[in-house]
Amino acid sequence: MPRQVDHESRRRQIAEAVCRLADESGLEGVTLRDVAARAQVSMGAVQRCFGTKEEMLVFALTHIGERVAARVGARIAASPAQSARTALGHAATEVSLLQEEHRAEARVWLAFVAQAAVSPSLAEIVRTNYAGLQALFARLIAEATETADPERTARTLLALTDGLTTHVLIGHLTPAAALDVLDAHLNDLWGPAAA
Amino acid sequence: MPRQVDHESRRRQIAEAVCRLADESGLEGVTLRDVAARAQVSMGAVQRCFGTKEEMLVFALTHIGERVAARVGARIAASPAQSARTALGHAATEVSLLQEEHRAEARVWLAFVAQAAVSPSLAEIVRTNYAGLQALFARLIAEATETADPERTARTLLALTDGLTTHVLIGHLTPAAALDVLDAHLNDLWGPAAA
DNA sequence: TCCGTTCCGATGCATCTGCATCACTTCGTC
């Protein structure tokens, strides 16, 4: 058993490079050569880690999805004592990737989502991520409000956060405006339901 | 002044081909050759109509934006007698491109939006479209509800429709579920505001 | 120490891409 290399960490390293490139010039700016260069690795190494380009993209997308999910989870776990209202607010804010330092992640996610519309293998991963987030939202909503249909409310919130993210990326909304919209929506969720 | 050709109609014809291709294989499946073939035109003709590929994409995007806007306008104008509530519902539904026959348009739009995140010239067109739709929504909302902040409500509705469209395209939501969400949201808009 | 397996990086190759070029057709004008 000669020279063993940590494949997993290398794959992550390459996935990071994919994300950086996709952030800068979209998903079509992601070529094997550029990825290799950005990851400080030879093209051969990239080809060893991933048999094909699509395989690489799938891994990168999964990688990002996990990162976002992890951050949302951490944000919720970080302050378990607070009300479910603020927990939900934090979660939704995190999903929206509104903060400047996560804008890149959002751009990459958007690029992948668009590609997923014509690529079943990517679409499946995206769906899985959305399903997870929606379930999380639904749980928080159910235990924090008397909403009749938590699932529908969760679907609404998820779609809203997604749309807001997109609109911020495009420059149609400022991050502040998006936060304002999100906050108002959450307030409406509590206000009328309690009344 | 020899042989004059109707440039505008040819440009539209090419834009249609761009959309069909983008619908099938994403925006990166749009090459000059394929566009020419799909539009039943020689590559030279395409190059004459549009000096560069980006120019062509910009035109196609504008074309789609206008089509959607026109359809929304027509939908509203078609039944002016009804309540603003249903008018708004129709407009939002139309914007969401939920109907099967407009799914292609939605896919193309999503592809362009993702590209716009890294292309200023496309982003500008997308922004213009969103601004127009938001203004329309805001107007309808203002004259139909007693909402305190019509602009914010419009922003919310627009982001929601956009998110729903995306989620339907990805397959995370069925069109019926998206319609359900949209309808419930509109109801909430009237219910609590009136109370 | 030496061998063999595993991995690496460079190079090759067929294909495709956007754009430029150029001979040719078409048609209004003189």
Next chain:
DNA sequence: GACGAAGTGATGCAGATGCATCGGAACGGA
């Protein structure tokens, strides 16, 4: 009717892209 500008479409070209290949380096076991 001929001239010539406007428009057309085939072809050329340089560069990029994904993938395959191959000689050799690196490293664990005997």
